[in-house]
Amino acid sequence: MWVILGSVVLGLIALELVFQVVLVRLIVPWFENGPPFHVPSSEEDPEAERIEIETADGLLLRGSLHHHLDRPPRGVIVYCHEFTGSHWTAMAYCRGLYEAGFDILSFDFRNHGESDVQPGYVPLHWLSDHEMTDVHAAIEYAAGRPELVGLPIGLYGVSRGGAAAMVATAQNAAVEAVASDGGYGTNTLMQFHTPRWALLVVPA
Template identity: 40%
Template sequence: MDWLDILLSAALWLTLVLTAAFSLFMLWVFLRYVGIIVRIFQEKPIFIIPRGDPIPEAEDVMFPTTDGLRLAGSYLHTPCERRLGVVLFGTEYGSNRWSCLQYCRQLLEEGFDIFTFEFRNCGDSECLPDYEPLQWVTNYEVEDVLAAVRYLKSRPDVDPRGIGFFGVSRGGGAGIIAAAQEPFIRCVATDGAFATISTMVPYMQRWISLYSLFPNAYRILPRWIYVLAAEMALWRLARQRRCRFPSLERAISKIAPRSLLMIHGGADNYIRPEWAQQLFERAGEPKELWIVPHAKHNQAVQVAGKQYQERIAHFFRTHLAGGRRTRLDRPQIVKRS
């Protein structure tokens, strides 16, 4: 029994020492690296942001958010007599609401109404004081998508079946998180969507050697260490910017049993296709992932051309206009005011 007591005591002391050592190590990581991560996290990528010209026949509106802002939106009516459904479009970071046309042209021609809007602090939408949007999804962008859904519910020509959502890059991520909370969104399509932590960690693992005194040692650290450091950085950044960075990784698993289509550029140097694949694997069925060869970030619509338009139209015909299980699922004749 004496030897057993000694072994148990030694094991206990070893556990305490290792716990203390790990705590000191994470404190050192926080003090040395979290500030660097926060600074890099706020750097804005350099890429071409598409912008469109105003569409004269669009119905321009302003609609409220729960925190008192008014956002600018435009409702595009299909020229078809029978409406197949309504699709809410989420723009990419820095773009205006008119950029939707290059993505949604065939949807309009085939019978879908499109509602597009500008996130807060962008275009004609009102600004939240002391908030500077980044390319990362925060609770503010999610609230803006939910505000757009509430507006569509309030319209006299509301589609009682619900709506579809189609978003690009940050707009796609915000839509996934909003759809996890809002069952009125019946299906979701995204192009270039990405999660925050899942994107930060590979960059941290890649560039740690530029800032580390012991670069080789950091290469053997398990992934969860980097995840914890990234979460520390987000916690500090959230306090500084007075916002939250919701988890797209958790939200995407809540889309099912509604349908999900993810489109991603096969030559995307910002968000690698394998990261999109990892995010896609978190979603439940039914789901589709289309990697467009040779397309860079948000360039799949230019590279794939007509095939892109047809793929999007087929998705919403199948999952928004199709599946007619009740009388509400029939195409609607909508009276234009």
């Protein structure tokens, strides 16, 4: 009987070890590398003006400006794309704003799309100070561009870009309006997901 009981216990321990090793290897990369988002690709718009924005730490962000040539714009919307996205997704979200008379300025965050790569930095789905530096640079560019000077500035962000837009609005007095599509706070998201991940590897 003791032999059988010992075998069962050892079997359960071995199963638990295999379970934890396999799941940890599957789960940890989600926190380190980000979930496998599938951002729909968007084609380049030949009517958009290509722009370059210099950040406070010396990087060049590349993007585009959809500018009204037939009438004065009502304002300018700075678009902040989602994690692994690009500035070319802007019109998929902001077409209505453009048709309502707003210029749309979009850019690629650092280490995304056509923008400069910061050595040693790996962007994740969590918002960082680097993304905030990029957003503030885009706002400054919009405020200082001659044909946009004096226009109201709004931000439109999606997912991680939505979080960046909300934070930038709280930090930058030049922003008069913000729209966030699926933006999230880092602490809130961690608090929501961590216990659920933990239950996969730690017995309840």
